[in-house]
Structure formats: structure tokens, C-alpha cells
Amino acid sequence: MPALAPPATQHPAKVEPLRVCVTGAAGQIAYSLIINIANGTVFGPEQPVILQLLDIAPALEAMKGVEMELYDCALPLLAGIVLTTDPLEAFRDVDYAILLGAMPRRAGMLRKDLLKANVGIFQVQGAAIDAVAKKTVKVVVVGNPANTNALVCSHYAPSIPKANFSALTRLDENRAKSMVAVRAGVAVDQVKNVIIWGNHSNTQYPDVAHAHITRDGARVAVEEAIKDEAYLHGEFIKAVALRGAAIIAARKLSSAMSAAKAVVDHVRDWHFGTRSGEFVSMAVVTDAHAAAAYGIPEDLCFSLPLSIKEDGHYEVVAGLPVSDFARGKLDATVAELEEEKAEAFAHIEYLAAVKKAEEEAKTAHANGDAAPVAEVSA
């Protein structure tokens, strides 16, 4: 029997594989995430997947190790693996792009510098997605600063609807839900509609005002079950925001397992839809409707409560009452996101101007023009 093409799944009713790109593929979160994409946890037990893994050149050996292990996992749904350091290969025809990779913050690095470095990365990736991904691609940005990176990415992919770009706040939501569950003495899946508003940062607002638990068959508002406003407005919010640091302190490594699980939840719900009456948090690009609903600016990547239909389209859950306390919190996280956006886009403008100047210099040189080009101020 002749050896054939790369292994293909042979399900009787052959389902077209989903192409999923994961960047930062040699890293920690990827190691926990990729197996769960390949084993059916995200897209269900009948849906084959092709993984398109991207990382930087120094990580190629490690990525090969991951590929070897994936084969050794003997996963029926894994229809193919692509390893690459080239975004144009990684994003080709993808249905989902999960962007774990970003420039990490180093000691002494200012936030300005972090934003600049990441603009560079997400410019390249956004442009590649624009060039080669399916136009229906859904993008999840995890690498921090996630919200602003998602916005930048979307900016460089103008042919992809802005609604297809998101950043991950599901980890914060899962953390908040589990804390409520422990406090209220119920199982975690009995806690619903906890919202994360705003930026995936210390200014995030974990909000239980619209959340409920189910206890002994009865639905109870979280604010009723946990009658402690001081806690809910104080310690609870801080605990959720600082949970990442707490994990690092204990593990000496950042949360990979729970971050990966949050990505799994985010993508699965975006793919299959949410249950009626339930909403989840995703940071999405605000349009006029969302802006009007909650008095926030348009064109920010802002975590909001969403209900997602079976066809994978989401709607911002509008009409939730916003207390004075909540208003203060929303405004604070808006302010931070606007500042990040301003810095990022200032750098985008700078890069564009530099590019323009370079092109003009090239043209001038081609025309034999020796006139020097004025320097562009950063």
C-alpha cells in the first residue's frame, strides 16, 4: 500500500477542518491550550482542526518539540500541524487566530516602550491577517496589553470586520465567578452573568450587580446572596485584579492552565453561542450602539457583557442599569484605555510618517534629486 499524503481524519461524514492559528506557540499558555484545541474541547468531538503554529525563530526547536508531542498524543481530531516563523504562512486561510505572543514587559521598561514594541508586532500580524486569513476570521488577543494590541491589530486589517477582533477577559470573569462561588457556597457553574468591564488590567471592573446564583433550585441575586457591599466593591474587585500576581507568587510562573481554559471558553462560546439569558465577557471594539448603551467612547477595545447567537454573532447586552459606583469604575477604565490608544496610535502615525518619508526619499533618489528630506519628529 503506498504511503499517502499527511494523515487525514477519516470520519464517515467528512467535516472540513477548522484552521486555527496560535502565536507564541512555544510558550507556556500555548502548551496548555493547544492540546485542548486538538482534543475537541473547544470545537466539539466531531470537528477536526488544523493547527498553524507561529513563534519567533529562537523558539523553533521548542515548537518542533511541541509538534512531536502533539503527534504522540494520538489525537483523532488533529488533521494537520503547520509550524512557521512567517505570519503569512501562519494566518493563511485561518478561521480562528489566537494571539498569545506579545512583547513581554522587562524590568525598567516604561509602558510607552511596551506599547511601541507591541505596535510593531501587531502591525505585522494585522497586515498578515488582512492579506491571507479568511475574511470571516475571528481573532482573540491574549498577549498584553491585550485590549490595545487587539485595537492595533484590527487597525492594520481593514478588510476584516472590526467585530471580529477581541481581547481576552474571560480569565478575569472565571476568577470572579469562582470567588463568588466559594463565598456564596455554591458550585461554580451555578454562578451566572458576572461581568468584566473595560481593560484587562488593574482598572478592570468585575461587576456582580447583574449576576445571580442558583441555590437549592432558586435563583438569587449575588448581591442578595453576598450581602456585603463593602466586600463586593472593595476586596472582591482587588482580589480578582490581583489574582494573576497571587498565582505568580505561588508558582513562580504565570497562570498558563487557567489562562488556557479561559481562551477555550472564550472561543467555544464565540463559536457555538451562549445560552439564552446568559452572557459572557469579551473585550470587543465598541461601535455606536455599544457606546450609546453605556456612555463609553466608540472604537475602543472594551470588555462588555455579550450574548452570542448560534451563528457566532454577538450582541452587547444593553439596558443594564449603571450605578454611580459602576459609573466611576467605567470612567476610570475608559480613561486608561484612551490613554493607551493615544500612545499606540501616536506611534502608528509616527511609523506611517517614517514610511512615507522613506518612500519620498526613494522616489527623489530615483529622480536623481539630491535634496535632503526633512526629519520626521517622533
Place this chain on the structure above:
Amino acid sequence: MAATMSPFSARRRILAIAHHLRAPPTGSSFALRDTQHHEQPATTSSASPAPVRVCVTGAAGQIAYTLLFSIASGHVFGPNQPVALQLLDIPQGAEAMNGVAMELQDCALPLLAEVIQTTNPLVAFKDVDYAILLGAMPRREGMQRKDLLRANVGIFKEQGEALDRVAKKSVKVVVVGNPANTNALICAHYAPSIPSRQFTALTRLDENRAKAQLASRAGVAVENVKNVCIWGNHSNTQFPDVAHGYIVASDREVPVADYVGDKAYLEGEFIKTVAMRGAAIIAARKLSSAMSAAKAVADHVRDWHQGTPDGEFVSMAVISDGNMYGVPPGLVYSFPVVIDKKGKYRIVPGLDVSPFARAKLDATTAELQEEKREALDHIAHQVAAVPAVTAKPATQGTQAAAPAQGSSVSTN
């Protein structure tokens, strides 16, 4: 390989055994269907089953990090079976273990009923249904195999004794920490009130690796490679055997040897590649295989819990008895097994053994006998050197090994 029994005769035999062992189907069959829609809140509904209690040792380590999530997500015991995790590690790992417990909570997993973390085996193994022993003394630079064995005797003595005292008598044990086979033997030795057939070691990783190699070589999907098994020790002497394996292609079942058609490869490079795969992963990742090891543990436990598919067998290192396949009794030796729906395994009988296979089986037997001899040696010294100051288990069967003659403790 002159096979007088084709894989198909073997398969018919396996089907006959499975039919004989099969219990009437129970209510819950594990099929991973719409996992996002199971409405039953696992831990608050009166209709949901009691949690399966699973201890994982080496809980702060790499393999555990992947495996614990897998167990807690329902990948092992099914989407309707709650689990309680009992984590064990050494004091140096306690803080990291706490971080893992925090992350498990942050995963918001409906099936995770409880997490206990401890450095005390008597707490970790209390009432467990399953004990997955990942932790063992790792080999360090300059360490002799003797030292490794002595250290591991200490660990698995303590854990065997604890299992003997506090685990459910029906506990199923999977040893992963190396040397896995011999560690499992030691553990069983120190848990005399638990049937020794309940102590196993992991060779499913080698099996999965073997299947993946063949799938790649043959150009087929890995799930279409069946009944390839691992014999013997989870070490370089392991024997990945394709003689009873077949490949499903275009609705036909073709013996592996016919499909791949390269005897030299199957008896040479293939075996070497499978045995050396772990080292290859380390070379690439600079870390050992956690993801694939965890997947193999999940497969081993899942199949042991719910049974193997009809006509198929899987590899588990189990206590040899009755001189099957010319393997002396009393070794933890990887065999092809079938497992019924009640979770009881049986070594597949009557498979043909070629001269080539015979030599392989004997070589790995020899290594395991050597390891066992060394281990029993250390056990004898342990008993001679350490007076019984620890509280004796209350009315639990016979004590561990009788003290060896000669009371001097030699430092090997």
C-alpha cells in the same frame, strides 16, 4: 515474522474474551458529546453521582499541571462524573502546589467537586478510587542506578503503606514516576491488603508514540492504527510489537506488516525511535514530555475505568502471573490487555510469539528481574536498618518483607 495467528484471529479471540467479561451495560456511557450543554450542575444536583476520588502525587510538577486539568475537565471519567482531587507533593513543592490548586479553582470547572492539597500521604490517599503516582526520585547528574533505586524504594514504601492503610480496597494505582515498573512492584509489595493486580505502570505513552510513528509512516490517521502493543519495561528494552496490529484503510483492515511492508524498519528503526522518543523530546523542548505523558495517563485511566472498545487491546504494565508468554510471575510487565465495562482487565491470551519477539520479550524480562532483585535487596536493607517506630497499620494482613539475615547496613 512467521505469524501462525493473524491479527484477525487474535481479534476474534479478543472479541470472545470481551463478550465473556462484559457486564450488562450500565446507565451512563461515556461519550464526549455536547460538553458545553450538560445542564446538570454536577455537585449540587441530587441526581449526580458521588465524586470519584483521585490522588495525584508529584502534584506540583509538569505532568500533573496538564493531567489535573484533564481529569477535572471530564476527559478521563466522562462529562457527567464529578471528581475530587487529592494532591500530594513534598514540602518543597507545597507553595507551587497551592498555586496549582488556585489555578484549578480559577478554571471554573463544573465537575471539580473538591481539591485537597497535602504533603501527607495518609491524607492524600484517604478513600481514593484512583492513585496516580507521578512523583519519584529523579535521576541527577552522577547518580548511580543503585542510588536511584534506593531512593525510590523509600518513596514507594511509604506510599504503598499509606495506600494499604487508608485507600479504598478497590483502589486502582498507576505508577508513572521512573523506574515505573519496579516502583509499582515495590508499591504493591507494601500494600498487601490491596490486590496486586490493581497496581500498574504506564506504558501507554510508548504505545501512543508507536501508533503515531506508524500513522506517519503509513500516511493514515492515528486512530486507524490498532492493536500495536508494548511489552516489558518502560525503558530502552521495551518491545513495541506490530505483529498483532492492523491499519484501517478504506474500510479494510490490513496487518501493519503488510501495510508498511518494511520488515527491517519495523524490527529496527521503528523500535529504536519509539524507545528514544522521550530523549528526542527533551532535546527539542529542553524539558521532558508533559503534554503527551499526561494524555497517556488519561488514556490509561479512562480505559481502565470504562473498558476498551470491542476487538481492541491496549498496553498496561501489570503484575505477571501464570507464566503467560514465558514471562516469570511477579514482575510488573507491560502486556496487551482488554478491559471490560466493569473496569476489570485481562491479559490477552494466545497471541503468537515469533522468534524475534521471543528474544525481545526475554531481554526486557531479564532487565526487570535485575531491577526487582536490586529493589528487594534495598527493601531487605530498609527493614533491617529501620526499627519499627512508626505505628503499625491496624489489623492489616501480613506485614511487609521479613527482615533479611544480617543486620549490617551496607552503603552501596
